[in-house]
Amino acid sequence: MSDAAVRRATLAGLAAILLWASLALLTTATGDLPPFQVLAISFGIAAVLGLSRAALRGHTGWRELRQPLPALLLSTLALFGYHALYFIALKRAPAVEANLLNYLWPLLIVVFAGLFGGVSVRAGQWLGTALGLAAAVLLVTRGQGLHVAPAHVPGYLAALGAALIWSLYSVLNRRHAEVPTAAITVACAGVAILGAVAHLASERTLVPTGRQWAVLAVMGVGPVGAAFWLWDHGTKRGDIALLGSLSYLAPLLSTLLLVASGRVQAHAVHAVAIVLLLTGAWLSVKAGGARR
Numbered sequence: 001m002s003d004a005a006v007r008r009a010t011l012a013g014l015a016a017i018l019l020w021a022s023l024a025l026l027t028t029a030t031g032d033l034p035p036f037q038v039l040a041i042s043f044g045i046a047a048v049l050g051l052s053r054a055a056l057r058g059h060t061g062w063r064e065l066r067q068p069l070p071a072l073l074l075s076t077l078a079l080f081g082y083h084a085l086y087f088i089a090l091k092r093a094p095a096v097e098a099n100l101l102n103y104l105w106p107l108l109i110v111v112f113a114g115l116f117g118g119v120s121v122r123a124g125q126w127l128g129t130a131l132g133l134a135a136a137v138l139l140v141t142r143g144q145g146l147h148v149a150p151a152h153v154p155g156y157l158a159a160l161g162a163a164l165i166w167s168l169y170s171v172l173n174r175r176h177a178e179v180p181t182a183a184i185t186v187a188c189a190g191v192a193i194l195g196a197v198a199h200l201a202s203e204r205t206l207v208p209t210g211r212q213w214a215v216l217a218v219m220g221v222g223p224v225g226a227a228f229w230l231w232d233h234g235t236k237r238g239d240i241a242l243l244g245s246l247s248y249l250a251p252l253l254s255t256l257l258l259v260a261s262g263r264v265q266a267h268a269v270h271a272v273a274i275v276l277l278l279t280g281a282w283l284s285v286k287a288g289g290a291r292r
């Protein structure tokens with residue numbers, strides 16, 4: 001593969017990271033819509049767009065959707081579990097804290113890659129992971145000892161669960177590198193169906209306002225749609241080491257968007273947690289680079 005092709009693929013992965021940075025802001029902008037309803041609608045939009053593309057491409061497009069059952073189950077359950085927990089976290093805990101806890105996933109990837117991903121993890125990477133854990137503790141306690149607001153515990157646990165699921169998926173998905181990128185459309189459809197079932201079973205349906213429909217459409221096109229295509233292309237054909245380091249832009253940009261929009265108030269704890277996360281990321285990337 002040419003250097004130009006690798007650069008293009010890496011830029012595609014970076015575009016996915018930038019799209020994901022907007023997800024917290026868009027999720028809070030859905031207002032009082034229940035989390036599973038948001039999940040079902042946004043992924044339904046992504047699935048319709050993907051199926052429309054397949055239809056336009058004819059036989060070739062439909063063939064690209066085929067994949068082994070293990071790959072389909074992994075992607076569907078991971079996407080559903082991650083986004084369900086992420087949306088719940090942002091609805092039931094302070095947005096910045098929940099968002100930054102979720103972005104422990106790049107550091108958790110280091111842990112799981114070392115445990116069962118066949119990767120040798122260096123001391124600097126373990127130290128980086130420990131700093132990420134320290135950031136998580138600081139966010140949950142807001143620097144006030146071990147006191148945690150009981151009302152926010154479900155949201156915090158959901159955010160940590162989301163980070164756990166996405167990091168596991170990212171490591172395990174490397175085993176299905178032969179599956180075409182377009183196949184993510186089937187997973188999106190599965191997530192939309194699971195979200196609809198969970199919504200009807202546990203939530204009261206609310207009719208979205210025109211503004212909420214616009215936000216859901218943007219979500220379906222961007223951070224829960226095109227982003228998965230771009231990330232798949234980037235990780236398979238781009239500079240994966242560089243993309244790994246660039247992933248840490250997401251929590252920083254996401255937090256800045258939340259603060260700049262006026263939806264949350266900046267706090268000194270947020271700044272310290274971001275510094276810890278980025279320092280941990282730098283140590284992990286540096287250690288990885290030394291190994292290569």
